[in-house]
Amino acid sequence: MGRYSFERTPKKKERAVHPIWRGIGCLMLLIVPLISYALADILVRYGIDQRLWFIPRELIGYPQLPPTVWRFQVLTTLFGWIARIENLYANLVMTLVFMVLIFGVIAMVYAVMYKAAAPSRYGPYDAPPPRIKTKRYKR
Numbered sequence: 001m002g003r004y005s006f007e008r009t010p011k012k013k014e015r016a017v018h019p020i021w022r023g024i025g026c027l028m029l030l031i032v033p034l035i036s037y038a039l040a041d042i043l044v045r046y047g048i049d050q051r052l053w054f055i056p057r058e059l060i061g062y063p064q065l066p067p068t069v070w071r072f073q074v075l076t077t078l079f080g081w082i083a084r085i086e087n088l089y090a091n092l093v094m095t096l097v098f099m100v101l102i103f104g105v106i107a108m109v110y111a112v113m114y115k116a117a118a119p120s121r122y123g124p125y126d127a128p129p130p131r132i133k134t135k136r137y138k139r
Contacts, residue, residue, distance in 0.1 A: 032102050035102070036095045036096075036099045036102060037095045039094075039098050040090075040091045040093075040098055041087075041091050043094055044087050044090045044091055045087070055090055058089070059089040059090035059093060060089075061087065062083060062086055062088070063082060063085065063088045065079055065082070065083050
């Protein structure tokens with residue numbers, strides 16, 4: 001027999017996520033990259049036109065595809081539109097930066113909201129925390 005011999009019956013409460021929140025999360029996974037790419041495209045074009053900051057030469061211009069892509073009609077159809085996108089590499093790099101920033105801000109807002117309205121720390125099966133007063137050890 002253990003030291004604690006009490007038994008609590010927990011209240012039955014379903015803690016299921018409302019389906020609307022799953023839909024919002026799915027939409028955010030689709031919308032945030034689109035917004036990030038649009039912001040990156042605007043920022044890269046503005047930066048190149050105004051010469052405000054340094055963008056490496058390798059990232060500017062049209063992407064170079066391997067010559068084997070142009071030999072096959074199927075690959076030309078699939079990847080031909082990619083070769084016509086100006087500053088694709090710079091846009092993709094800035095898209096990743098914006099995605100990290102946007103998802104970071106969303107995570108911080110979520111953490112603040114969760115901290116403000118969090119459930120209790122201990123559940124119905126947890127024993128109460130021990131009440132022990134200790135004295136500082138002196139040698």
